[in-house]
Amino acid sequence: MIKVQKESENIMIDSSAQLGKNIIVKGDVIIGKNVIIEDNVYIDYGCIIRDNVHIKKGSFIGARSILGEYLMDFYKDKTNKVHPLVIGENTLIRTENVIYGDNIIGDNFQTGHKVTIRENNKIGSNVRIGTLSDIQHDCNIGNYVSIHSNCFIGEESKISDYVWIFPHVVLTNDPTPPSDKLFGVIIDSxxxxxxxxxxxxxxxxxxxxxxxxxxxxxxxxxxxTVVVGNPAKKICSIKDIKDKVSGKPVYPWRYTFKRGMPWEKSDYETWIKKLDIQK
Structure with missing residues (x-):
């Protein structure tokens, strides 16, 4: 069933929408055509869920967010074309996010506030994107990627699994701006x-x-390799870096850090060996 906080509040749900069980829809929400909302989804005040959006179970959509935002082809004739957006299970989207159509986003996705995600992106599971970050179109982002606040990820960027991108990082793509030739940044695991x-x-x-x-x-x-400066130059191997408190090696970080990682309950070596055995 759908739970509406107050019957007098303005909620518009298209008749074609498919709604699961225990959905909570707050006031001033608009749900468009061919939308699928699975069980136990919470949609906060003022959200717009445009056509062809699929929100999987257990997800939270923060106030005034827009999912399935129009692509450029809408503005030619003011008709919303078919540009599906898939939001994975147990997603946490905080207030005032704008996520365009033609995106596939994995499970356990989290955002901060006022995040923008353009079209034609593939985003893996367990990805976090911080407040005020901007993900441009045609990007491929792997699993367990952390993109902190105020980052700009230029179109055609390719980011593999377990990458950390800290605040105010910019990934560019135009070698001779302005031009039509784009070369996205590639970041390995x-x-x-x-x-x-x-x-x-x-x-x-x-x-x-x-x-x-x-x-x-x-x-x-x-x-x-560790690089620093402008222009960036190699200063050492990551294995040369020591913890300032303990004096022990810090990198590769997967052997010393596990919070939020799939090896959190043991350690990386145990986890990867178990995966190898399962294969």
Whole structure:
């Protein structure tokens, strides 16, 4: 059943919408055509769920968010074309997010406030995107990726699993702006990009590398390499970095950090060995 907080509040639900059990819809919500909302979804005040959106079970949609936002083809004739948006299970979308159509987003997705996600993106499971971040179109983002607040992810970026992108990072894509030739940044698994870094078009940041805060990265970064500065240059291997308190090695970080990771209940080595056995 649908639970509406007050019957007098304005709620518009298209007759074609498919609604599951125990859905809570607050006031001033609009739900469009061919929308699927699975069980135990909470939709807060003032949300607009446009046509062809599928929200999977257990998800929370924060106040004044817009899901399935119009693509550019809408503005030619003011007709909303078929651009599906799929939101995975147990998603937490906070207030005033705008997520366009033609996106597929995995389970356990979380956002901060006022996040924008353009069209044609594939976003994996257990991804977090911080407040005021902007994900442009045609990006591919893996699983367990953390993108902190105020980040700009340029179109055609490719971000693999277990990547950390810290606040105010910019991934660019136009080598000779303005132009029609775009070269997205590629970031391999377990890399960490520190705050206020700028990654120039087409740069490939390899596995387990670390980009220092404020770096301007103009060239590819090799595996397990630390780069800093403008332009960024190698200063050492990640294995040379020690914890300032304990003096013990810190990187590769998957061996020393596990909060929120799939190996949280044991450790990375135990977890990966178990996966190998299962294969």
């Amino acid at each position: 377990f890399a960490a990009i520190s705050a206020r870094s700028v990654i120039l078009p087409g740069v490939h940041i390899c596995e387990d590398s670390l980009v220092g805060a404020g770096a301007v990265v103009t060239k590819d970064v090799l595996k397990e």
